[in-house]
Amino acid sequence: xxxxxxxxxxxxxxxxxxxxxxxxxxxxxxxxxxxxxxxxxxxxxxxxxxxxxxxxxxxxxxxxxxxxxxxxxxxxxxxxxxxxxxxxxxxxxxxxxxxxxxxxxxxxxxxxxxxxxxxxxxxxxxxxxxxxxxxxxxxxxxxxxxxxxxxxxxxxxxxxxxxxxxxxxxxxxxxxxxxxxxxx
Numbered sequence: 575x576x577x578x579x580x581x582x583x584x585x586x587x588x589x590x591x592x593x594x595x596x597x598x599x600x601x602x603x604x605x606x607x608x609x610x611x612x613x614x615x616x617x618x619x620x621x622x623x624x625x626x627x628x629x630x631x632x633x634x635x636x637x638x639x640x641x642x643x644x645x646x647x648x649x650x651x652x653x654x655x656x657x658x659x660x661x662x663x664x665x666x667x668x669x670x671x672x673x674x675x676x677x678x679x680x681x682x683x684x685x686x687x688x689x690x691x692x693x694x695x696x697x698x699x700x701x702x703x704x705x706x707x708x709x710x711x712x713x714x715x716x717x718x719x720x721x722x723x724x725x726x727x728x729x730x731x732x733x734x735x736x737x738x739x740x741x742x743x744x745x746x747x748x749x750x751x752x753x754x755x756x757x758x
Contacts, residue, residue, distance in 0.1 A: 579704055581709050582625035584683045596732060597609050597613070649679075651682050683699070699717070
């Protein structure tokens, strides 16, 4: 049986970025195996937030590689992401990994895929996983019609996604990164 079920959302605001992920891990089409998985974390001296959708072991392999790329490029998120995407696409072992990564620092949000994509969203918001479209739609509506900070938008949008997507629950873990903290 296939294990899946993830919603990861990143929102950029004037104060910095927030990334939130739900805690549900689903087995097959109908069994919630875990409710409090932590799919969002910080890496590289707590200066980069990452979230994953897909196979957990594959995601952790990619996180380790990504952190090494960040170290070799002095924490430059965009450069490290491009280098990881190149490796991911061309390395025979990495190419078989089944995961997507959402990465953010205080200035950038990027989606990384195994097909070599490094996508920076136009509107400072991105989502991955089975409930990603629900969370992203809610975040866009909240941004357009409120003055909420990025972290509040991310949390509210994730709660809305959890009401709609059967693979998303309301056990949300969030990381934030302010522009001020990133400078120090």
